[in-house]
Amino acid sequence: MEQILEAILAGASGDELAALPLPDHYRAAYVRREDQEMWAGVASKDKDPRTSLHVGDVPTPDLAPDEAYVAVMASSINFNTVWTSIFEPLSTFVFLDRFAKESAWARRHALDHQVVGSDAAGVVVRVGSAVRNWKPGDKVTVHCNYVDDQDPSSHDDSMLGANQRIWGFETNFGGLADLCVVKANQLMPKPAHLSWEEAAVNALCNSTSYRMLVSSNGAHMKQGDVVLVWGASGGIGGYAVQYVLNGGGTPVAVVSSERKVALMNDLGVAAVIDRRAEGYAFWRDEHTQDEGEWRRFGKKIRELVGEDPDIVFEHPGRSTMGASIFAAKRGGTVVTCAATAGYMVEFDNRHFWMKMKRLIGSHFANYAEAWAANRLIAQGRIQPLLSAVYPLDQTGEAAWQVHQNLHEGKIGVLALAPSEGLGIDDPERRAEIGEDRITVFRRHG
Numbered sequence: 001m002e003q004i005l006e007a008i009l010a011g012a013s014g015d016e017l018a019a020l021p022l023p024d025h026y027r028a029a030y031v032r033r034e035d036q037e038m039w040a041g042v043a044s045k046d047k048d049p050r051t052s053l054h055v056g057d058v059p060t061p062d063l064a065p066d067e068a069y070v071a072v073m074a075s076s077i078n079f080n081t082v083w084t085s086i087f088e089p090l091s092t093f094v095f096l097d098r099f100a101k102e103s104a105w106a107r108r109h110a111l112d113h114q115v116v117g118s119d120a121a122g123v124v125v126r127v128g129s130a131v132r133n134w135k136p137g138d139k140v141t142v143h144c145n146y147v148d149d150q151d152p153s154s155h156d157d158s159m160l161g162a163n164q165r166i167w168g169f170e171t172n173f174g175g176l177a178d179l180c181v182v183k184a185n186q187l188m189p190k191p192a193h194l195s196w197e198e199a200a201v202n203a204l205c206n207s208t209s210y211r212m213l214v215s216s217n218g219a220h221m222k223q224g225d226v227v228l229v230w231g232a233s234g235g236i237g238g239y240a241v242q243y244v245l246n247g248g249g250t251p252v253a254v255v256s257s258e259r260k261v262a263l264m265n266d267l268g269v270a271a272v273i274d275r276r277a278e279g280y281a282f283w284r285d286e287h288t289q290d291e292g293e294w295r296r297f298g299k300k301i302r303e304l305v306g307e308d309p310d311i312v313f314e315h316p317g318r319s320t321m322g323a324s325i326f327a328a329k330r331g332g333t334v335v336t337c338a339a340t341a342g343y344m345v346e347f348d349n350r351h352f353w354m355k356m357k358r359l360i361g362s363h364f365a366n367y368a369e370a371w372a373a374n375r376l377i378a379q380g381r382i383q384p385l386l387s388a389v390y391p392l393d394q395t396g397e398a399a400w401q402v403h404q405n406l407h408e409g410k411i412g413v414l415a416l417a418p419s420e421g422l423g424i425d426d427p428e429r430r431a432e433i434g435e436d437r438i439t440v441f442r443r444h445g
């Protein structure tokens with residue numbers, strides 16, 4: 001990939017890039033099929049991605065007609081890479097094997113290694129014969145909705161497609177690598193005012209938060225809404241609070257340290273709850289929740305903003321769902337996309353039905369939603385959450401940081417980009433938006 005990188009850094013044209021040979025191997029972060037059982041008997045918290053994520057050369061796959069090769073300048077760590085590397089709740093090789101049954105092209109994915117990563121920013125270096133809207137030389141970010149466009153169920157909301165997958169999690173050839181293979185309908189223009197690593201961290205989490213809060217497929221937030229955001233300084237939470245502020249709502253941010261409270265205040269969020277300092281114990285023991293603690297939590301929200309939340313942005317799952325359903329206002333909405341702390345959730349149904357609340361399940365975003373979310377980044381209305389940067393060779397360490405909740409916002413990973421700060425094509429626009437706004441998470445990282 002050295003020749004391709006040199007050409008990109010020298011500003012080579014698309015034709016020049018397309019004329020360069022592609023290597024038959026490339027550097028990638030991957031997990032191995034033979035390691036699937038390696039964590040048997042180990043507690044989740046102790047499963048260490050630094051052991052299970054390898055970085056080394058893997059063979060370059062062939063390109064299907066509707067696909068593109070992207071030279072990856074930077075990528076990011078998402079929680080799904082943590083799940084893959086600890087083989088929980090199941091080994092993602094199961095997804096690859098299932099996918100392989102669908103078509104000849106899909107069979108490429110069921111290998112003994114899986115290249116992980118569901119975000120990327122880089123440069124298109126080749127396109128398949130059926131690709132119309134993209135060409136070599138295009139600077140892009142990649143969203144991770146991997147859709148079978150010949151499936152009728154994909155054509156209303158593609159997230160409802162029966163075969164919908166998350167690229168780099170339920171497929172192979174993901175973004176934590178020097179090269180990735182994507183469908184053309186995963187490509188979006190790279191925001192020109194951002195560096196490679198700033199551009200790489202947004203697509204997965206930003207699009208997810210957009211669908212959950214803004215889209216009519218999610219909670220469809222209105223001006224004036226009070227929105228409770230769990231994990232507000234984390235990946236999806238950090239975009240969520242920005243959407244609430246932008247949309248004329250009032251965010252109530254939940255975080256777990258003084259440092260994160262300061263970060264929220266810097267971002268413009270006035271109502272912040274430090275859940276550690278408050279010492280909430282929603283579960284009295286493994287089987288029993290404590291309604292008194294839900295009430296104490298609800299009271300705190302009212303003290304801060306004077307009313308109950310119209311919307312609760314939920315993702316911790318088992319640890320918080322009871323409190324989330326309780327705290328939402330009469331007729332309010334809880335929107336959830338995850339279960340970091342356990343997926344068998346419990347809540348008191350009386351608080352749910354008697355107060356006519358709604359619970360919405362949400363998962364990533366369709367192309368239109370991802371595109372709209374990317375456009376808001378390009379317009380400078382939503383800022384990247386980049387807080388730290390690791391080289392590709394230290395992907396395991398970066399994933400460990402996220403697994404142990406030691407990070408804020410998003411961790412970027414440099415793939416081909418030789419250093420941070422490269423790739424800013426529109427410095428004037430950057431100055432207009434403001435360096436301070438763009439780098440708020442970096443300053444607190």
Ligand code: NDP
Nearest residue numbers: 079208231234235236255256316319337338340341363364
């Ligand atoms: P992060 O780790 O960046 O942030 C999650 C935050 O949640 C943490 O920073 C922490 O904040 C908070 N948190 C963690 N555990 C608990 C708990 N037990 N109780 C309360 N708060 C908790 O992860 P992401 O934001 O990137 O992702 C969050 C979840 O959403 C993950 O499970 C991920 O897999 C999922 N996800 C799902 C998507 C989908 O499409 N369905 C897309 C993106 C993410 P603090 O300690 O400060 O309170």
